[in-house]
Amino acid sequence: MSAAMNIMIVGGGHMGSAIAFGLKRSSADMLITVVEPDATRRNDIKNAGISTLEELPSPLIADVIFLAIPPQAFLGFLENNARIGRYAGIVISVMAGIRIRELTAHLKNSQIYRTIPNLPCGVNEGMTVLITAAETTTASNIVVNQLLAKLGNLLELKDEALLDSATALVGGGPAYIAYFAAALTEYAISAGFDKSSATSIILQLLHGTTAILEQRKEPAINLCEKVMTAGGTTERAIDWFNQHGVRAAITEGLKISCARSIELGQR
Known part of the structure; x- marks a missing residue:
């Protein structure tokens, strides 16, 4: 995986910023942008040396997009950002509860990954549990596994039902x-x-x-x-x-x- 990958993180809350900080610590030259509407959060992230935007850019250019917004905000995000439905790259969701089938349907994208990470990812000592969509490519799988491994330990599951328990255990x-x-x-x-x-x-x-x-x-x-x-x-x-x-x-x-x-x- 290229060290100069372009990573976009939508949501600069606790988990989104932890992912940004962990990736920056692991790869200083990785291109990371956090999309966060809250000015205070943006400022905190900027002070850590990470680029920020107030809203999703157009055109949408990134190798990997993390969706780190609250699950309750997902449908509203889709309504206000229709261009995400035209993005064909890798999407990694860290939203609790939202299933792979719902993500693939709404995003119109087959390269979808659902994860439950935790805050120690920010210091590269995290635990992340991963589920992949059925039609992800081998190339995408390699990129995602290498990227998430930079944040700490990574466990891939086959049974998506376990991700609700992982939300309680790993996330919490x-x-x-x-x-x-x-x-x-x-x-x-x-x-x-x-x-x-x-x-x-x-x-x-x-x-x-x-x-x-x-x-x-x-x-x-x-x-x-x-x-x-x-x-x-x-x-x-x-x-x-x-x-x-x-x-x-x-x-x-x-x-x-x-x-x-x-x-x-x-x-």
């Missing part, structure tokens, strides 16, 4: 981990640690735990059990979590998130 995953990290930080500060020390502790806990999980390739619960000793302090905390259904609540929350993804696709 950083939020859940950050939510738990915030609770740990709140505890540390309430116990007397200053904010800087609390933050340092929590970041190292996340880093160190991830390193062990990556090295040992064991189920996460195994590490949990190894930290606990019978009658000890960690066991007391985990027992309390179990008694109050913390794990079950997390699982139920992801199911609700998945259901919302399905709902967005049925709007």
Whole structure:
């Protein structure tokens, strides 16, 4: 794949800007343009050294277009940008809930890819789940796989129904981990640690735990059990979590998130 590819990202919100930042970090000479109507967002993206436009250009020239707008805005976007229906290049959707068949029908394009990425793509440590349309070419597949791999890990699925669960797990995953990290930080500060020390502790806990999980390739619960000793302090905390259904609540929350993804696709 040429390092000088022309990439257009429609939508400069959290996910669209993360994709732009990650691609810029991976390939400094890649031509990246973010289309974003909000002036504040455009300014933030410009300050990162990335070109921006207020609206979709005409003619529409790009090797790859990312659609990173809210799924609720998709139909309105199509109404206001009919020229997207004449674009024959690669389109990568990061919109939750909108199925491949709907994308191909509305965009009148066979080179369609549906993805669920997450915010760590902005620092090239993301997780992206990918589904391809039935008639994509081998050449397009190579380009898309190489491009998305620059953002972190890439997993291609065959069953599109799994993308609703991926929306909950992959797309929302950083939020859940950050939510738990915030609770740990709140505890540390309430116990007397200053904010800087609390933050340092929590970041190292996340880093160190991830390193062990990556090295040992064991189920996460195994590490949990190894930290606990019978009658000890960690066991007391985990027992309390179990008694109050913390794990079950997390699982139920992801199911609700998945259901919302399905709902967005049925709007």
